Amino acid sequence: MQLLTPEGERVHHPDFDIDITAEQLRGLYRDMVLVRRFDREGNALQRQGQLGIWVPLLGQEAAQIGAGRALTDRDMAFPSYREHGVAWCRGVKPTDLLGIFRGTDHGTWDPYEHRFQLYVIVIGNQVLNATGYAMGQRFEGKVGDQDGEATMVFFGDGATSQGDVHEGCVWAAVYDAPVVFFCQNNQWAISEPTERQSRLPLYQRARGYGFPGIRVDGNDVLATLAVSRWALDQCRTGNGPVLIEAFTYRMDAHTTSDDPTRYRLADELEAWKLKDPIERVRVHLVKQQWADQAFFDEVQAESDELAAGFREFCVNMPDPPPGRIFSEVYADEHPVLAAQRDEFLDYLHGFADASTGAQGGEH
Structure with a gap:
């Protein structure tokens, strides 16, 4: 499912479409640029010895911002360890992420205030946590209409090979839990490609559990937003779980301790650069005359200021x-x-x- 091509052309879909204003699209563009900028700063800080490790999201900004902006204040999100963009959408300050990767804390934000749980390092474990939480939403009668609650849980393609993800899907199906399983298929589970993990496209696994599955262009922020809104509405109104496979690409290493040049070809990386999630929005804004150079310069300056504050905070963090x-x-x-x-x-x-x-x- 796609609404914005890599060339910045707007297309429509008979079942999933979205009305977007110039202001809203500029906001999504700003989100992605700012998140990418502090993500790049996190990478640099680790290389300079200020962080023990960093988990980059380069290339996955549209998947995370699209899904994050679809969530309401009533919904709960369960991340893995790469959801810096979703954290941004939930009002978690980028600096609150630093302690986890510097080794000074386990996460400092209030999960209930932000409706965003703490990062989970154990692969797939957050799916069980999210399913249990969503079962509680069902048991407490918090679903059934548009004002209901839903849960969204984020994991990668590699996590689908873990038993926790399978068990979460089974329990969610049996109890009709209002949970959206959001799989960011970035093509690589560290050094293993998706085709070594599954004979079928991952979204088709939902059929085995008895609930809908859909694949969306994960580099298309509009398509991801539209599909995420639909899936969350399905859950809030009592129609049970949904699996979204956001088909995207990890442009950087799995973590800063990984060397992707050892297992993937440069040609593959270059092909995905042409599908960059930020550039297609920028091109569309220009074509529609919805943004001028002053706007882009302003966003770039804001992102540089954010990164500078991020760096200063990190370097001056006290040891507990x-x-x-x-x-x-x-x-x-x-x-x-x-x-x-x-x-x-x-x-x-x-x-x-x-x-x-x-x-x-x-x-």
């Missing part, structure tokens, strides 16, 4: 005391965790501070 890794796990003290904390801190106090000769429990 060792005990913090234990203190932020449970709301109330847990005896087993408290015992582990005391044992760990006693161990640290056994080392002498070389500069003072004192016992250094905080170093």
